[in-house]
Amino acid sequence: MLEDLRVDPGTSARLAARDPSDRLGLDKQEGESRLEVLVERIDALQYRLHAEDRRSVLLVLQGLDASGKDGVVRRVFEGVNPTGVEVTSFRAPLGVERDHDYLWRIHAALPPRGKIGVFNRSHYEDVVAVRMHELAPEEVWRRRYAHLRAFEEMLMDEGTSILKVFLNVSREEQRARLQERIDDPEKRWKFRRDDLEVRRRFDDWLAAWEEALTETSTDAAPWYVVPADRNWVKALGVAELLAGTLERLSPQLPEPEAGIEGLRVT
Numbered sequence: 001m002l003e004d005l006r007v008d009p010g011t012s013a014r015l016a017a018r019d020p021s022d023r024l025g026l027d028k029q030e031g032e033s034r035l036e037v038l039v040e041r042i043d044a045l046q047y048r049l050h051a052e053d054r055r056s057v058l059l060v061l062q063g064l065d066a067s068g069k070d071g072v073v074r075r076v077f078e079g080v081n082p083t084g085v086e087v088t089s090f091r092a093p094l095g096v097e098r099d100h101d102y103l104w105r106i107h108a109a110l111p112p113r114g115k116i117g118v119f120n121r122s123h124y125e126d127v128v129a130v131r132m133h134e135l136a137p138e139e140v141w142r143r144r145y146a147h148l149r150a151f152e153e154m155l156m157d158e159g160t161s162i163l164k165v166f167l168n169v170s171r172e173e174q175r176a177r178l179q180e181r182i183d184d185p186e187k188r189w190k191f192r193r194d195d196l197e198v199r200r201r202f203d204d205w206l207a208a209w210e211e212a213l214t215e216t217s218t219d220a221a222p223w224y225v226v227p228a229d230r231n232w233v234k235a236l237g238v239a240e241l242l243a244g245t246l247e248r249l250s251p252q253l254p255e256p257e258a259g260i261e262g263l264r265v266t
């Protein structure tokens with residue numbers, strides 16, 4: 001089931017062929033209890049990652065507006081030791097960030113050894129948002145695909161495992177969520193008039209993402225497309241993938257000092 005979510009390197013991400021309202025083979029109740037188990041498992045594995053102190057994990061979360069990136073962070077990491085997790089949300093670069101190359105702020109935000117880093121938006125905005133808002137000419141954003149592949153390969157070689165997730169929301173569900181932002185006074189602050197312009201170009205944004213996923217799904221760091229119309233599926237999919245990434249790393253507790261076993265503390 002999780003293999004189906006992967007964008008196989010060298011093949012198209014085929015977003016239109018993927019169902020945003022898929023349930024990953026479970027009903028909601030099964031999904032919620034599986035999620036609980038996974039969150040506990042992620043916490044236990046993060047403890048070992050910290051103890052081992054050699055490697056780190058980076059979760060990259062992308063998705064169209066209202067695909068629910070913030071909600072995933074809340075659901076997947078409640079119950080995981082906050083000390084072990086570093087979340088960074090990226091907006092359009094400002095001030096000193098604009099005085100450097102586009103990966104400068106990204107590199108500085110990467111998780112140190114022993115931690116799980118979460119990027120809510122990422123270096124991929126430097127291709128897709130830059131392309132869609134015409135912030136740089138095509139030759140500039142297009143050559144970034146190659147930069148990103150090489151950058152991520154270097155990170156993998158040097159001990160950071162990268163899990164990249166695209167939250168795949170349908171056109172109709174995005175409409176409903178944006179409308180809710182307007183209607184619900186608690187959410188209205190999130191809405192900006194510009195969001196309507198992005199909404200109007202839904203298909204173009206999706207096409208730009210499809211190309212980015214296709215170009216940058218590599219053996220070192222493949223993309224996964226998680227169905228995002230149902231909140232529980234979205235959280236479950238990300239938790240499964242993250243737990244799987246940590247299991248594969250199989251972080252080990254360091255050897256204790258010799259002769260400690262059996263000591264009595266008086």
Ligand code: AMP
Nearest residue numbers: 090091092093121122125126129130135
């Ligand atoms: P929000 O996630 O609602 O706070 O919105 C963040 C906004 O920043 C989105 O409109 C993104 O497209 C935009 N953004 C994030 N990173 C970049 C970037 N590197 N270049 C341009 N826009 C960006």
Ligand code: MG
Nearest residue numbers: 065066190195
């Ligand atoms: Mg927004």
